[in-house]
Each structure stands twice: as C-alpha cells, then as structure tokens.
Amino acid sequence: MDLCSKLKVYGLWQLFCILELPLIPVLAVMESYHIRVDKEKLERTSALLGAHLKELEQEAHFVAGEQFLIMSNNQLREILFGKLKLHLLSQKKSLPRTGLREHLSMSEAMLTALQDLHPLPKIILEYRQVRKIKSTFVDGLLACMKKGFISSTWNQTGTVTGRLSAKHP
Incomplete structure (x- = not known):
C-alpha cells in the first residue's frame, strides 16, 4: 500500500x-x-582458444627476447619502452599516459599506435582479444549452463x- x-x-x-x-x-x-548449447563443442572451443593464447604468449616472449607476464602492464611497459624504446621510434610526439604516476599507457590505442614499429604490440592486441572472447563468451557461457541449456x-x-x-x- x-x-x-x-x-x-x-x-x-x-x-x-x-x-x-x-x-x-x-x-x-x-x-x-x-537455448540448448552443445557443451562439448563449447569446451573444445575453450581449449582451442586456450592453446592459441599459449601460442601467442610464446610468440610474444620470442619477439621480446625474454619471458614476462603477458597481462602485466608494468612488465609490458618495461619491455616496450625500457628495452625496445618504442616511444622514441613513434611518430606521435604525445603518447597516451595513465592517470596514475603518468606512466605511458598500455591501452588498445597505445598498442595500435605502436604496432607498425615492432611485432610485440600487435601480438599483445591479439592476445587480449582472444582472451576476452574466451573468458567472457566461451567460458562465461559454460559457467551459466544448466543441464545443457542457457x-x-x-x-x-x-x-x-x-x-x-x-x-x-
């Protein structure tokens, strides 16, 4: 009332x-x-995407010349700008920075701006895209399934x- x-x-x-x-x-x-979902096919897709992520990670380590945590922005920043000095090769005078401590950004825009200078940014962009698809859509749907349905x-x-x-x- x-x-x-x-x-x-x-x-x-x-x-x-x-x-x-x-x-x-x-x-x-x-x-x-x-919606009926074929759980086995979704699990196979998840496994294929997981294998592709491992391949991309190995490729990233190879082109970087060292192993690093691929999802660590700090480690990636150190390789791209500390080791490879890509910010010095960039045509852009003002590259995007983070709000915290004014570090150079590891955003999609930054990696896109750097991808023609070295293979690593392109690999990282693909890795992030595949990881998002796997975690959000494939593994996310698997987590929501009940008895073969969503x-x-x-x-x-x-x-x-x-x-x-x-x-x-």
Missing part, C-alpha cells in the same frame, strides 16, 4: 499500470525459454535508461 501511495504521489501510478505490470508476464515467458534472468528495473537488462548471461 505504501508503494501504491508513493506511485500516486509522484504521478507514476498510470505508468506502473499501463507499462510495468503488463510487462511482468512477458518477462516470465522470456525467462522460461532456454537462459537469462531479465531485470525490468536494472538500468537507469529504462531498458531491460539480463544477467547469467
């Missing part, structure tokens, strides 16, 4: 009745639908823009 009173006070009662209430059964039907939970009030949002996945 308190919610009803507040909706009426703020002039939202009609919106609630016309838009929000009728959407509830629609969302319930949407949540009841499941279905989402829909949120009617999950965004400030009024759009629907989904979770898991």
Whole structure:
C-alpha cells in the first residue's frame, strides 16, 4: 500500500499500470525459454582458444627476447619502452599516459599506435582479444549452463535508461 501511495504521489501510478505490470508476464515467458548449447563443442572451443593464447604468449616472449607476464602492464611497459624504446621510434610526439604516476599507457590505442614499429604490440592486441572472447563468451557461457541449456534472468528495473537488462548471461 505504501508503494501504491508513493506511485500516486509522484504521478507514476498510470505508468506502473499501463507499462510495468503488463510487462511482468512477458518477462516470465522470456525467462522460461532456454537455448540448448552443445557443451562439448563449447569446451573444445575453450581449449582451442586456450592453446592459441599459449601460442601467442610464446610468440610474444620470442619477439621480446625474454619471458614476462603477458597481462602485466608494468612488465609490458618495461619491455616496450625500457628495452625496445618504442616511444622514441613513434611518430606521435604525445603518447597516451595513465592517470596514475603518468606512466605511458598500455591501452588498445597505445598498442595500435605502436604496432607498425615492432611485432610485440600487435601480438599483445591479439592476445587480449582472444582472451576476452574466451573468458567472457566461451567460458562465461559454460559457467551459466544448466543441464545443457542457457537462459537469462531479465531485470525490468536494472538500468537507469529504462531498458531491460539480463544477467547469467
């Protein structure tokens, strides 16, 4: 009753009745639908992407001339700018820097700007892209599977823009 009173006070009662209430059964039907997924194929895809990540990591170590943690921005920064001095070879006079301690950035924009100077930035860009696909889409979907199916939970009030949002996945 308190919610009803507040909706009426703020002039939202009609919106609630016309838009929000009728959407509830629609969302319930949407949540009841499941997408069948071939778990074995998804697991094989994950393994293939994992193998490709290992190959990219080995290639990065080879072109860098040393081993380093490929996801460590500090170690990558040291190789690109300390060892290879790519910032000195760049045509751009002002390269992007991080807010913290004004280090040269390891962002996609920076690596893209440097990729024609040495093979390592291009390898790192590909590694990040493959890793994102593997972790977000392939492994993420595997984590959301239940009995060979995927279905989402829909949120009617999950965004400030009024759009629907989904979770898991």
